[in-house]
Structure formats: structure tokens, C-alpha cells
Amino acid sequence: MNAVEVRSLNKFFKAHHAVADVGFDIPAGGSLGIVGESGSGKTTIARMLVGLECPTSGSIAVLGRDRSRPARGSTERNTRAQELQIVFQDPYTSLDPQQSARSAIDEVLRHHGGRSAAERAARLDELVDQVGLTLRQSVARPRDLSGGQRQRVAIARALATGPRVLVLDEAVSALDVSIQAQILNLLADIRADTGLAYLLISHDLAVVRQLCDTVLVLRRGRVVEQGDCGQVLDNPAEEYTRALRAAVPVQGWRIAV
Amino acid sequence: MKQHLRRLGRPGTASAVLLLVVTVAAIAAPLLAPHDPNQGSLLDAYGGPSGAHLLGTDGIGRDILSRLVFGARTSLLGPALVVGVSLLVGVPLALAASWYGGWVDAVVARVFDLVYALPGLLLAVLTVALFGPGLTPAVAALSVAYVPFLARIVRAAARQQRVSPYVDALAVQGFGMLRITGRHILRNIAPVVVGQAAIAFGYALLDLASLSYLGLAVQAPTPDWGVMVSDSDALLKGYWLPVAAPGVLIVLTVLALTVLGARISGDKPPGYLKRRRRSAAVPDRTAVGAAA
Amino acid sequence: MTTVPLLELSSLTVDFATEDGGSRTLLADLDLTLAPGEALGLVGESGSGKSMTVRAITRLLPPAASAGGAIRFEGRDVTTMDAAALRAYRDGGVGLVFQDPRAHINPTRRIGAFLTEALRHNRGLGKREALARAEAVLAEVGIDEPARRLRQYPHEVSGGMLQRVMIASVLLAEPRLILADEPTTALDVTIQREVVAILDRMRRERGMGMVFITHDLDLALAVCGRVAVMYAGRIVEIRSARSLHERAAHPYTLGLLGSRPAIDARAQRLTAIPGRPVSAFEAGGGCAFAPRCAFATPTCENEPPPLVPFDGGLVRCARVEEIHAARTNTWTSKEAAE
Numbered sequence: 001m002n003a004v005e006v007r008s009l010n011k012f013f014k015a016h017h018a019v020a021d022v023g024f025d026i027p028a029g030g031s032l033g034i035v036g037e038s039g040s041g042k043t044t045i046a047r048m049l050v051g052l053e054c055p056t057s058g059s060i061a062v063l064g065r066d067r068s069r070p071a072r073g074s075t076e077r078n079t080r081a082q083e084l085q086i087v088f089q090d091p092y093t094s095l096d097p098q099q100s101a102r103s104a105i106d107e108v109l110r111h112h113g114g115r116s117a118a119e120r121a122a123r124l125d126e127l128v129d130q131v132g133l134t135l136r137q138s139v140a141r142p143r144d145l146s147g148g149q150r151q152r153v154a155i156a157r158a159l160a161t162g163p164r165v166l167v168l169d170e171a172v173s174a175l176d177v178s179i180q181a182q183i184l185n186l187l188a189d190i191r192a193d194t195g196l197a198y199l200l201i202s203h204d205l206a207v208v209r210q211l212c213d214t215v216l217v218l219r220r221g222r223v224v225e226q227g228d229c230g231q232v233l234d235n236p237a238e239e240y241t242r243a244l245r246a247a248v249p250v251q252g253w254r255i256a257v
Numbered sequence: 258m259k260q261h262l263r264r265l266g267r268p269g270t271a272s273a274v275l276l277l278v279v280t281v282a283a284i285a286a287p288l289l290a291p292h293d294p295n296q297g298s299l300l301d302a303y304g305g306p307s308g309a310h311l312l313g314t315d316g317i318g319r320d321i322l323s324r325l326v327f328g329a330r331t332s333l334l335g336p337a338l339v340v341g342v343s344l345l346v347g348v349p350l351a352l353a354a355s356w357y358g359g360w361v362d363a364v365v366a367r368v369f370d371l372v373y374a375l376p377g378l379l380l381a382v383l384t385v386a387l388f389g390p391g392l393t394p395a396v397a398a399l400s401v402a403y404v405p406f407l408a409r410i411v412r413a414a415a416r417q418q419r420v421s422p423y424v425d426a427l428a429v430q431g432f433g434m435l436r437i438t439g440r441h442i443l444r445n446i447a448p449v450v451v452g453q454a455a456i457a458f459g460y461a462l463l464d465l466a467s468l469s470y471l472g473l474a475v476q477a478p479t480p481d482w483g484v485m486v487s488d489s490d491a492l493l494k495g496y497w498l499p500v501a502a503p504g505v506l507i508v509l510t511v512l513a514l515t516v517l518g519a520r521i522s523g524d525k526p527p528g529y530l531k532r533r534r535r536s537a538a539v540p541d542r543t544a545v546g547a548a549a
Numbered sequence: 550m551t552t553v554p555l556l557e558l559s560s561l562t563v564d565f566a567t568e569d570g571g572s573r574t575l576l577a578d579l580d581l582t583l584a585p586g587e588a589l590g591l592v593g594e595s596g597s598g599k600s601m602t603v604r605a606i607t608r609l610l611p612p613a614a615s616a617g618g619a620i621r622f623e624g625r626d627v628t629t630m631d632a633a634a635l636r637a638y639r640d641g642g643v644g645l646v647f648q649d650p651r652a653h654i655n656p657t658r659r660i661g662a663f664l665t666e667a668l669r670h671n672r673g674l675g676k677r678e679a680l681a682r683a684e685a686v687l688a689e690v691g692i693d694e695p696a697r698r699l700r701q702y703p704h705e706v707s708g709g710m711l712q713r714v715m716i717a718s719v720l721l722a723e724p725r726l727i728l729a730d731e732p733t734t735a736l737d738v739t740i741q742r743e744v745v746a747i748l749d750r751m752r753r754e755r756g757m758g759m760v761f762i763t764h765d766l767d768l769a770l771a772v773c774g775r776v777a778v779m780y781a782g783r784i785v786e787i788r789s790a791r792s793l794h795e796r797a798a799h800p801y802t803l804g805l806l807g808s809r810p811a812i813d814a815r816a817q818r819l820t821a822i823p824g825r826p827v828s829a830f831e832a833g834g835g836c837a838f839a840p841r842c843a844f845a846t847p848t849c850e851n852e853p854p855p856l857v858p859f860d861g862g863l864v865r866c867a868r869v870e871e872i873h874a875a876r877t878n879t880w881t882s883k884e885a886a887e
Contacts, residue, residue: 037737038708050429074433081431094422098444108430146825147595154426161430176594177764178841181808181821188818203738210810210819233812247738248812249745249771 001064003028003165003197004049004084009058011044011221018044020221022058026165026214031191031198033208033229035244036218042201045218046169049199050086063164082112085158089170091150095142101128101153102138108160123160130193131156132186148179152186159190165197172207184210205248209233217241269520272513279510283329292320294327294480303496315499316490325502328480332507335396335474336461340407340454342400347408348450352438355415366412369405377402377464385473392465395474399464403457410453410522414446452522459514466507482507553624555726555758556583556606560618563601563610563782565830573830575601575614576782580856585725588752588759590769590790592805593779596828599762601782603728606760607643608635623725640671644719646748648731650711654703661699664718686717690747709740713747720751726758734763745772766805770794778802781837782829788862798864798873800842836867844872 004026011019019041026032036042047053049060051067060068062083071077088094096104105127109120128138131152142150151171158166168187172180188211191198202208208215209229216226217240225238236242265273282289291311297318304314312321354365377399384398385391418424419442427437443450468474469483477484485503492500563576576598583589593599605616608627620627622642630638647653654663664687665679674682680699687695690713703711712732719727729748733741749772752759763769769776770790777787778801786799797803807820824841836854839845846868854867866872 037739050425052425052428074431077433078431081429086426086429088422088426090422094426096423096427096441096445098441111431111436148825157426157430176826177766177805177808178594178822179825181810181819182823184810185819185821205738206810206812209812209815230815243739245812247742249742249765249768250812 001028002026002061003030003063004032004199005059005061006045006049007059009045009048009060010056011041011048011053012056018221019048019055022216022218022221022223024216024223024226026197026199028164029191029195029197030214031200031212033200033202033212033215034218035202035205035208035215037203037244039220040218041221042218043169044221046086046167046199046201049167050084051080078112081161081163083163084165084167085161085163086167086169087151087154087158087171089174091147091154091174092142094154095150095157097142100139100141101133101156104153104157105160108157112161127156127159130159130190132182146179147175148182151175151179151183155183155186155190159194163196165199168198168200168202168211170201170203173202173204180207187211205233205244217244265517265520268516272517272520275509275513276517279329279506280333282326283333286327286330290320290323290326292323294319294323295478303491303494303499306498312502313496313498315485315488316494316496321485321499321502324480324485325482325506328482328485328503329506331392331475331479331481332462332466332483332510335392335465336458338396339399339403339461339465340458342396343403343407343457344450344454346400347404348411348443350404351408351412352415352442353434355412355419355442356434356438358419362412366409369409369412372401373405373409375402378467381464381468382473385468390473390476392474395465395468399461403461406457406460407450407453411446411450414449415442418442418445449522452518452520455514455518455521457518459511459518462514463507463511552585554582554621555585555587555623556760557581557621557624558602558606558618559621561602561605561620562617563598563605564615564617565611566613566615573828574782575829576605577829579618579782579784581777581784581787583726583758583760585758586752586756587775588749588761588773590773590776591760591762591779592764592766592769592776594764594826596781596826596831597779598782598829599779600730602779603645603730603760603762606728607639607645636671640667641722642724643726643728644722644724646712646715646719646727646729646732648734650715651703651708654711654715656703658702659699660701660703660706660714663703664699664714664721667718667722682721683717686720687714690717690720690751691743692717707740709736709744712736712740712744716744716747716751720755723755724757726760727752728760728762730762731764732761733768734765741768748772766802767809778805781827781832783837783865784856784863785838785865786862787856788860792861796860798859798862798869799838799866800844800872801838804841836865844868 002025007023009019009022022045024032034042034045044053048055051071054070055068058068059066065083067080071080102124105124106120109115109123115123133149133152133156137145137149142153145153172183175183184207187198190196198211200208200211212229214227215229215232217224217232217238219240224240225232225236232241233245236245297314297320299318301314301318302316304310306313310320310322312325314320350365354362380402381395381398384394388394415438424437424442427441465474466483466486469481470487472487475481475484482503486500486507488499558579558581561576561579562574565573565575567573579602591599591602604610606620606627610616616628622638627638661680661683664683665676668674668679668682669676683699684695687698692698692710692713698706727748732748733744736744745768748759751757761769761773770793773790775787776790776793777784778799779785780801786793786797786802793802797806804820804822808822810816810819822841827837829837833850835850835852836845839849842849849867852867854865856863856865859869
């Protein structure tokens with residue numbers, strides 16, 4: 001069974017057609033990168049997947065369960081939370097400034113219940129360790145942490161519901177290069193350890209190549225091209241994909257356009 | 258503690274100390290007041306400051322200092338009730354409006370605007386005209402009038418939090434509106450709420466004093482600063498202290514509340530406070546070998 | 550050569566006064582020269598001091614910051630310029646291109662007014678002539694229908710277009726030096742390519758010097774002839790872009806190159822640098838990079854290394870010779886094995 005199945009997804013903001021007839025699958029444990037520039041609709045897709053926006057038409061199914069309509073009641077909301085989670089771009093605003101990593105994660109663990117206090121504490125330690133936070137960092141308020149450390153907190157918090165799919169909405173874009181590499185390695189490790197499926201939203205082709213098996217190129221809400229990551233990036237079939245590819249600065253880059 | 262004091266600054270700290278003194282006076286009035294505030298001998302009428310009466314006496318020989326100390330009770334109780342009721346009504350409304358947005362927000366916001374346009378004093382005078390003078394009708398009227406004063410600020414601050422990614426993250430984690438607004442948003446805007454409440458307290462104190470001065474709220478002979486200021490008899494006879502002492506207290510208290518309120522809420526809502534400042538307090542787990 | 554350098558920084562230091570009366574170093578002992586017409590890249594992560602360098606060069610430091618050392622522009626000391634000289638220097642000497650053009654262009658005035666303001670007030674040009682020049686420069690930076698753009702407001706055009714307007718406004722002043730502070734960071738990659746190409750072409754055609762500040766080492770290597778890598782307020786390596794790409798010597802530069810995923814192949818694992826970048830004031834007594842460096846010895850932790858010539862560039866690493874020798878050995882043995 002596919003972890004995520006999206007069919008003919010459309011989203012209008014008034015007259016603006018933000019997402020137009022988009023469809024894709026992510027197999028269980030798979031990893032899809034959605035690449036696009038600003039205004040391509042990639043973040044809108046992520047927001048519809050997590051339920052922060054409601055699709056105008058089309059269907060979204062995660063682990064076989066439909067979520068194209070808003071959740072009715074807290075039970076359904078919690079079930080969805082345990083299926084799919086998200087990590088946002090800006091680690092400076094995506095954490096409650098008043099909450100340490102431990103208390104944020106503990107709150108999620110409590111909410112999703114079913115554990116004794118001892119089990120919860122053990123799971124908490126496990127999560128903190130999994131994302132590579134020290135004990136001191138895990139009890140610090142976000143303002144005392146660097147961007148990379150905060151993003152680790154955000155990842156641990158997302159993992160706390162025990163999801164099978166993780167949406168990474170430009171989750172490494174705001175980080176320093178050396179920190180970005182740490183987080184990319186961490187995400188690769190987590191996927192290898194847990195068999196989580198990823199949906200990575202990014203404008204950065206190299207990051208997508210590093211983390212994803214398949215890629216979907218999006219432009220003005222429409223799918224330009226999709227397929228195997230290496231295939232699409234090495235032999236783009238579409239002009240737009242070629243232009244994106246050519247715009248990445250590499251050695252011997254000819255900047256004359 | 259030191260950190261908090263630094264944040265308040267010198268004017269803020271001075272204000273906090275003054276308010277503390279006034280509050281303690283109100284609570285411990287029977288212990289602190291040197292005389293009974295309602296008993297006096299006409300023989301002592303309009304006595305100047307002396308060893309027995311530090312601030313002198315009023316027209317019927319009552320000790321002014323004792324009346325000020327006991328007056329702190331009614332003078333603070335009224336505004337406390339006004340602010341308490343307004344918060345109780347206004348904060349949940351503001352949080353709900355900011356959470357749901359759309360037409361809920363539009364309706365709540367327009368109602369706030371409407372009430373905000375009504376002068377609180379006028380509303381109080383009308384209420385007193387209907388129900389007769391006294392502290393209760395005055396407080397009830399002002400409570401309604403002060404709801405938008407608090408709630409508009411709370412709504413604006415909460416809206417800012419509402420669109421924060423951390424709120425989205427909480428929603429995705431399955432938390433409901435009550436939990437997110439009550440536990441997370443409210444805690445992050447707490448300084449704004451407390452600060453605005455302090456400022457509202459000052460204004461309510463002033464409004465109630467004005468009403469008492471006009472004889473519409475607290476009634477003489479109950480010791481109250483507003484009532485004491487209305488002692489025109491003393492002024493006519495050339496004695497300024499019985500009127501000036503409570504007047505100065507009102508001005509100082511209101512000023513202190515305003516300064517403190519502004520200091521607490523600041524112009525920087527929390528969360529944005531240090532957003533872009535990189536802090537170095539917690540070092541990373543440095544496993545150097547991993548780089549090789 | 551005996552020509553005067555366009556820009557010369559010697560022992561440039563920037564300190565920041567903190568609220569509690571202390572002082573924090575943001576830039577330490579920066580030495581840099583730029584020849585007329587040269588493009589130099591300044592690359593670094595947060596805290597490296599790259600943006601502070603631009604601010605120091607233009608004397609636009611925040612009030613709490615103070616600069617030490619010398620900044621010479623065409624041989625004249627910028628730090629001691631009086632108000633009139635400083636105005637002339639900022640008007641016709643240097644031009645600044647910022648990361649976020651929307652924050653640096655008055656949203657309530659038309660693009661034409663923005664572009665001609667300096668020409669009319671500082672150069673005394675008439676309105677008609679100033680507008681004609683603005684139109685010509687807009688066409689030069691590749692903007693269609695320049696006459697129509699002049700009548701538009703900033704919110705009516707895209708971010709990429711606005712960045713071109715910003716570049717045009719800099720070009721109108723005909724500076725000898727362009728300081729570009731992350732000019733393309735906020736732009737899409739395809740737009741970035743166009744904007745960078747325009748900057749590059751204009752620089753070559755007009756013989757301007759350029760200091761290009763970016764966090765993207767690949768971009769700096771593509772745009773600049775020479776690249777300086779900064780860490781914790783100091784230059785740790787400076788050399789030609791070509792040799793930096795092929796023969797980077799400083800462990801930090803090597804780490805940066807290894808950190809970036811490649812577009813044409815997936816790495817098994819990125820060679821991440823552990824820890825996080827620090828600012829100059831957070832660094833200890835020795836090499837600021839030592840705590841994150843895989844090659845660090847106790848000596849590195851205690852003694853600050855000088856910037857020394859190595860392999861045609863300058864490198865600030867006490868063990869650069871050893872590291873280079875070790876790396877060359879592994880390469881040769883690898884090649885032998887193949």
C-alpha cells in the first residue's frame with residue numbers, strides 16, 4: 001500500500017489556481033521531492049496534506065485513509081496526526097518560544113496517550129537522542145538554541161506522534177551550509193532506521209537529489225515532470241526542468257545567459 | 258529576579274514599589290492606620306500635620322492618613338473588579354475571534370469597536386441614573402466599557418501568534434482550539450495581557466474616582482480617594498491638604514500603573530523578542546571525530 | 550604592479566558594545582585588497598562577519614559597533630572622511646546591492662522617482678535628462694518596457710525585477726566598486742542566474758570592482774575570480790576561485806565543500822562539520838575552528854594560527870602542510886589502487 005496517494009488535486013484561492021490537477025504516490029518508506037520556485041504551489045500542497053488547507057477538489061489519502069475533507073472530531077484529528085507530521089522551514093517560529101524540547105515532546109506524547117509515565121520518559125529520551133540533542137539542549141528554551149538545534153527539536157516533536165510519513169517543508173533551507181549537511185544526514189539516518197516515508201518540499205535540486213528517490217517538478221501549480229530522481233535531474237525531458245538544472249551554480253558555470 | 262528588574266527599568270521598578278506599598282496599605286489597613294478612619298472629634302477639625310495626625314485632619318476631625326489607608330481598599334477594589342470582569346469576558350472572546358477568524362472575528366471585532374466608541378463614564382452615569390448610585394452599578398457599567406480596551410489588544414496579539422508556524426505544528430499534532438489558545442497562545446501573549454490590564458486598572462481607578470467625586474459611586478462617609486477629593490468644603494475654607502493628599506495618591510497610582518503596564522507589555526510581543534538573535538547559551542554535542 | 554588598489558582593508562576590526570557594558574568582537578584583523586575591476590567573493594556562514602565587513606566598508610555600522618584598523622578606498626582612508634567626503638564616496642565611489650530590495654526601496658514612490666533621486670539631487674540633473682538615463686540603464690539590465698516600469702510602484706513588479714531596479718540604481722551612480730550583500734538569496738534559482746549574469750556583465754563592461762557576499766560557496770566560485778572564506782570574523786582561506794575549487798586547503802573550506810550535496814550525484818553521506826558556526830567573540834584563544842575540526846590538536850586550541858601563504862593563496866591553519874601532505878598521499882594511493 002502506498003503511504004501517500006494524491007489524485008487530481010486542485011486548490012483555488014479565489015480566482016487564483018494555486019494547485020492544478022496534481023497527482024502523485026509515495027510508496028511506504030519512499031521519498032518524494034517536490035521541486036518548484038516561489039508561487040509554484042508546493043507549500044500549498046504540503047499544507048493540504050497536513051490539513052491546514054482544504055483542497056478545492058481531488059483526493060488525498062494517507063495510509064489508505066482519505067483526508068481530503070477536514071477532520072471531524074478529535075479522534076480523527078489524532079489518528080491523522082499519528083499518520084503524518086510536518087517540519088516547517090523556519091526553526092525560529094515553528095517552536096513555542098515558552099517550551100523546551102522536552103516539554104514540547106512530552107506534551108505530544110501525553111496527548112497521544114497509551115503510555116505509562118515510565119514508558120513516556122523512555123520514549124522521550126529516545127527521541128531526544130535520536131535527533132542528536134544533548135540533555136542541556138533538550139531542557140533549554142528555543143531562544144537559547146541555534147537554528148540547527150531548533151530544527152532538531154522540531155524533528156523530534158514531529159516524530160513523537162509516531163507518524164509513518166514526514167512532510168519536510170523547506171526544512172533545511174534556512175540553515176547554514178554546515179548545519180544543513182548535519183540535518184540531511186540525520187534525516188537520512190532516521191529514514192533508514194524507521195522506514196518513514198518523506199515528502200520533501202524544496203527549491204534546492206541538490207538537496208532533493210540527496211534525500212529523495214523520486215521527484216516532481218512543479219511550475220505555477222502544474223506538474224511539469226515527475227519520475228525517478230536521478231533520471232529526471234540527469235536527463236530532463238522538459239525545458240523548464242533543464243532551466244532549473246542549469247541555474248544551479250557549479251564549477252565552470254557559464255553565467256552569461 | 259534581577260533580570261526582571263532590569264527589564265522594568267528604573268521607572269518601572271519605582272512604579273512597582275509604589276503599587277506594592279499601596280496594596281499592602283489596603284490589605285493591612287486596620288493594622289497600619291493610626292486612627293479610626295470614620296471617627297473624629299470636631300475639636301480637631303482642620304488640624305494641620307502634627308505628631309498625632311501626620312497629615313492633619315479633615316473638616317470633622319477625622320485623621321486624613323487613616324482615611325487614605327482605608328480609602329486604598331475601596332479605591333483599589335473597584336478597578337480590580339472592573340479589570341477582572343473585563344478580562345474574564347474579553348480574553349476568551351478575543352482568543353476565539355483570533356482562532357476562528359472569518360465572520361466570527363468580524364462580528365466580535367465590530368462589537369468591540371461599537372462598545373469602544375461608548376464613553377465609559379457616560380455608560381456609568383446612565384447606569385447609575387437607572388439603578389441608583391453605588392459602587393456596584395458603577396463597576397458593572399465600567400466592566401462592560403473596558404472589555405474592548407483589553408480585548409482589542411489581546412485579539413491583535415493573538416492573531417499574530419495564530420499565524421505562527423508553531424501554532425500550525427500544534428494543530429497538525431492533533432491539539433484542539435482550547436488547548437492551543439489556552440495553553441500556548443495565551444502564555445505567549447501573557448505580558449501583553451498583564452501590561453494592558455495594568456493600564457486599564459489605572460484608567461478604571463481614575464474613572465471610579467471621578468464617579469465617586471461626583472457622588473455616583475462610593476458614597477461618603479466611606480473612606481475613598483475619589484470621595485475625599487470631592488471635599489470642596491475644605492478647599493473653600495482654604496485647607497488644601499485634605500483634598501491634595503488623595504489627589505496626589507490617585508495621580509501617582511495611575512501613573513505607576515501606566516508606566517508599569519507599558520513596561521510589562523513592551524512594544525515587542527514575545528517570540529519576536531529574540532527571533533533573529535543567535536544565542537550561544539547551549540553548546541552542541543561536539544563529536545569531532547565524526548567529521549573525519 | 551604599482552597601481553593603487555581600489556579597496557584596501559588592513560587590520561580591520563569591528564567590536565560591538567553589549568547592553569551590559571561589555572564588548573564583543575565581530576571582525577578581527579581583516580586584511581584584504583581588491584584591484585580595480587576585480588570580483589572578490591566573501592563566503593561564510595552566520596557569525597562569520599561577512600555582512601559586517603560590508604557595513605564597515607560603507608561606514609554603515611550600527612551605533613553600538615565601532616571599527617578599528619584602516620579602510621582605504623583608492624588610497625584615501627574611509628574611516629577619517631568628513632561628512633562631505635563620505636557623501637561623495639557613498640554617492641560615486643561605492644554602490645550597495647542588498648539581499649532584500651523590497652526593504653530598501655521606498656514603497657510609496659514610483660520606480661522612476663527612486664532611480665532619479667540621486668541624479669537630480671546629487672548631480673543636479675534635470676528631470677527629463679535623469680529619467681532618460683534611468684530608462685537607458687533599465688534597458689541595460691535587461692528590463693523590458695523600461696519607460697513603463699519607471700511609472701510603476703515597487704509592489705507592482707516581481708522580486709527579481711526589483712533587484713534589477715536596485716542594480717540599475719547602483720549603476721546610475723557609476724561607482725568604481727559594487728558591494729553585493731547576498732543579492733540573490735531571496736530570489737528563485739532561475740532569477741538568481743539572470744541577476745548574477747547582469748551583475749557580472751555590468752562589472753566587466755564598466756570595469757568596476759565587486760565584493761560579492763554570499764553563503765553559497767558554489768555561487769561565489771562561479772561569479773568571482775578570487776574567493777575569501779570567512780569563519781568567526783576572520784578570513785581562513787583566500788585564493789583564486791579555480792584553485793579553491795580544486796585545491797582547497799583549510800579544513801573549514803574542505804568541510805563546506807563536502808557539506809553541500811551535489812546536483813549530479815547522491816553522496817552516500819555528506820561530510821558534515823560537527824557543531825555549529827560561531828561568532829568571533831564566542832571563539833576561544835586558539836583557532837576558532839578547532840572545536841569543529843577533525844585535524845585539531847591541543848596546540849590548535851591554544852594558539853591562534855596566522856594567515857600564511859600556501860599553494861598560491863593564504864590559509865589560516867597551523868597544520869595546513871601536514872593535512873595537505875596526508876590528503877595528497879591518500880589521493881595517490883587511491884589512484885594507485887585503481
